[in-house]
Amino acid sequence: MIRGSSQGNIPKYAVRSDSDKVRICAANNADLYQAVFRAHGLPDQRTNAFWSSDATAPPYYSNMTTLDPDAIEEQQVEIGRLTDRLGRRPGLKDGFSRLDLGNKGFQLLFSASWIWAEPHRILAPAPQDWARIRDAAALDCWENSWKESGSPTDANVFTPALFSDPDIHIYGRSAGGGFDAGCIVNRSPEAVGISNIFSLTGTTQAFRDAVSLAGVAFSPDLPLVGYDSGAALDEMTKLGFKSVGLLRIWLTDNGS
Template sequence: MITDSRATPSPLSAAVRNNALWCDAVCRSHGVVGTAERGVWASAVRTPPLYPDAVTLSPTATPDDVLPRIDLASPGASVKDSFGSLDLSSAGFEVLFEARWIHRAATESAPSRSEGWGPVEGAARLLAWEAAWSGDGESEGLFRPALLDDGAVFLAPTGTGPTGSDATVTGPTGSDAAGTGPADTVPVTAGAIAFPGASVIGISNLFAADDDLDSAWRDCLRATDRLWPGVPVVGYEHGDDLAAAERQGFAPVGPLRVWLRTGA
């Protein structure tokens, strides 16, 4: 497990550490416990789908710090090379993708309105969020309710404000809703995960069913500014997603690579 730090890190260090904390939280929610040492967080057993078996925490970490601590006997090992500084090709790895860490400085003031995106509450709504994020309407239980108790906030349209006003509300609302409200019945058409740690808010898994990434980032940032006023926001993106993030005030602060083991 990675322990959080009270020191104020650089934008790059904050982004790397926040993401490692998030990976650690997802793994622990599945009963997979990783450890951090020698500048690397790693799990000796295979991690949940889409999450790395190791994350480098220092630019001085070497393949010898990473490879002995992960499972190389079964296929599919992956490593998040947080500084783009490793060469794992001789161990049978190939670069799965490259991206850029991004950082958005804290805003001076937070908007007072509570419209737009808001936190997902409850296991059923979390399943609906994951089904929308997956793109195929299915949920495999990757994101478990324990994450809601571990600080993760899954953001989605609430049914009010710029995003939700165009959404169709289905099912009961109000006093006859039997414990549900408008936010629980609005179809999940966009969303993101916000995770506090390392003195920043990490954003990941941002999506929009209509592919309007600029609107999705605007609504996401309005929500983070409201929920965590005065706190910087970090993440990593590539391609069109990176371009959209930059248009909303993010600046690239460093490279990263994700390696996947495809050979013996």
């Protein structure tokens, strides 16, 4: 399948509705999922309705994300297929908060907002104390800091194979021979996504720095997108982002 497809024929500089923006946000996030799974050598499939994988997902990743708010029947069929293949209900990201899964053996992990900033809305030079991660040793150090910030797992989520993907940039802020903050930036045909922002210092500067990096990493003509909730959403809103729609993360009935 083609990465970044499913946006329709929306002109690049058209005034978009919030529903169009949510589709673009969901597609950008699915591009990141696809890149991470393929970097692990895991199979995946993608249609206009969903992205999914039959493989055991890396920590903090789902086996399915939805890409069309109206393709509910097709998505439910895929949920059933994944359940059969995996031997359990899949964790999934409902990108449009349209799937009613609470009475079907799923648990709601959390809800969040897709966020969007128009091109040129955020203009700031890239911070000088951040660097792009380009080798396995630096990535291992970066991931250890990311885990320390609140994403603990014994597995390696991000692999050096990501370095060969020109649409993925991983950044870290240097401190004491390691990294005390970081983020991931990924490019799609219609947006640049920001994710995995973390900081070990207890300050919010990492949010501003991550947004600045995303603004200069790829084309300045592309909007910046992502999803957040709680305090992180508040910080991104202060930086010029707007909430454009809701998503929900569902877990299997045993919480895995």
